[in-house]
Amino acid sequence: MEAVLACVIGVLGGAGVWLVLRPRTFQVIMGLTLLSYAVNLFIFSIGSIFTNKPPIVSPGIPADLDHYTDPMPQSLVLTAIVIGFATTALFLVVLLASRGLSGTDHVDGGKGEP
């Protein structure tokens, strides 16, 4: 399971970096989105991957990592998702404004065709 997750994060991150380096704003925003997915999965995975382990302590079971999964990365990733989503949405607005003002979707605003 770890290998699959690592591959998924790697592919998402690699594709994200490739797209961010492309000259069209739409490609850049897709790249940023993929990168944020990769980062979120990465944060999620640092608490170690378990199945069937709850993050919330219930009475009677000793509160250690043998019986529970670490709840911290899950709460971190929630915050990261919200912030990442908001800033990416903001980027979309600026992208549209740039498209409207410059008439092209080149990242430098119309210095020749990409």
Add this chain to the structure above:
Amino acid sequence: MNGSLSQLLIVPVVLPLVTAAVLVMLGEQRRRLKSIINVVATSMGVVVAATILRYVDGDGPGVHLASNWEAPFGIVLVADRLSALMLVVTGIVSLCAALYAEAGWARVGVHFHPLFQIQLMGLNGAFLTGDLFNLFVFFEVMLAASYGLHLHGSGLPRVGSGLHYLAVNLLASSLFLVGLAVLYGVLGTLNMADIAVKVAHVPANDRGLLLAGAAILALAFLIKAAMWPLNAWLVPAYGAASAPVAGLFAVMTKVGVYTVLRLWALVFSEAAGPSAHFGHSVLLYGGLATIAVGALGLMTTVRLDRIAGFAIIVSSGTLLAAIGQWTPSVTAAALFYLLTATLGVSALFLLVELIERIGTTRQHQLLDLDAPGEDTNLDDDQMPLVGRVFPISIALLALSFMTCTVLVAGLPPLSGFIAKFSLLRSVLSDLGSSAGGWMMMGLLLLSGFAATVSLARAGIRSLWSTGHRAAPEVKAAEAIAVLGLLCSCILLTIFAEPVTRYARATAAELHEPRAYIEKVMSTKSRPRSPSPVPAPETSP
């Protein structure tokens, strides 16, 4: 006394937040009221910051436990001398920027005031927080507001450079998260003081991962601090931003420098065992390269907004190289330099717009702002609020510009010279045989020369060779803002001795972080308020 300080620490975060909420609810009308609220709240922020500084200087670091959770588990706000100093600088710069904006820029687009306050909240929070993830949140608050402020006034140059600025900062945020996640994976904590404790006990086979995480995290901060080669975004973005916003942004690069200084001093101190001083040569030589690039940039341009941008890059490079030297006397000198460089460059950003106004009338200037929408009426009846045309505008601009040049280039007699001189002296006294020290001496002198030439050339072009051109309109509020920043630099020159004493104490605190760590880790949560049911009394 320490109890009241710990309650006071939350004020620099909550005050701008509440003010922003009130300003949003006031809507787009009632501009005069909003202007007054903005300026009053910002000046209250200065007062609070000064109070925190006074307490911290007397009683040592103060700790605020958010929601009353103790250190490694809850989020803590910590004010030591460095944080308090940064709060005060932010306060002074933001007050002057707010005053300047009231002369016209605040009315050019929507929601200027709330964004301004949110930006302040992010800045203050980043300086105060003692938790890595909370630092990320405050960074994002600060950046989100800065995206909006940067685009204030609209127009293609702003939107184009804003696009780059946003993309670079979103990438930096991703790096921030990755680095933070790796550190959590290795150390199991996000509290900065707790990280500093645990980093010495990291097993040898985890050290690589720890250092990789720290390096990725540092990359995110160095993008913000504009270290070469991560600073190509800065000059176009700051140059395109409106004057008060660019003035405020002068503090933002210092946030990057602050976080590098804070975390590096805390995590990789002598106590960190084998990881101690990890990456100090990167800071040193990266900083030196940044100074060189900034100095080259200064020589290649005659546009004032770009000169101001390169001056920021030079000051960032100087600070990073000084941190990389890592001796208490160099750090102390660097802190003094940080004060004068921030205030001086901020004043320069405000002046740029006023000087560019020479020879244009007010109408021209407003048309340049790319025609604000119908709902943002630039109503004439608001003009008396900000005073009348300054009669001696050209003389004022020229004198302020000369003062700015003297400050930024580090010429005598003002505080820029004191800062540069003490930097040079302390580098020289700890020189030994290090090549970095000699290179830093040379580059510091060279960058001062480049700044002198570049600013003098731009000054001659825009002030002396402009005969028979219409005198610019300078509003009283704008003049007060610029003079306020310059006067604080002059005060810094006069009171250089107590400020240097404070800077030395700050540097000593940074080089010996044990007191900070112990204070954070030993702060106990307040006892719960007495329960409504009284304890059963023993029978008489």
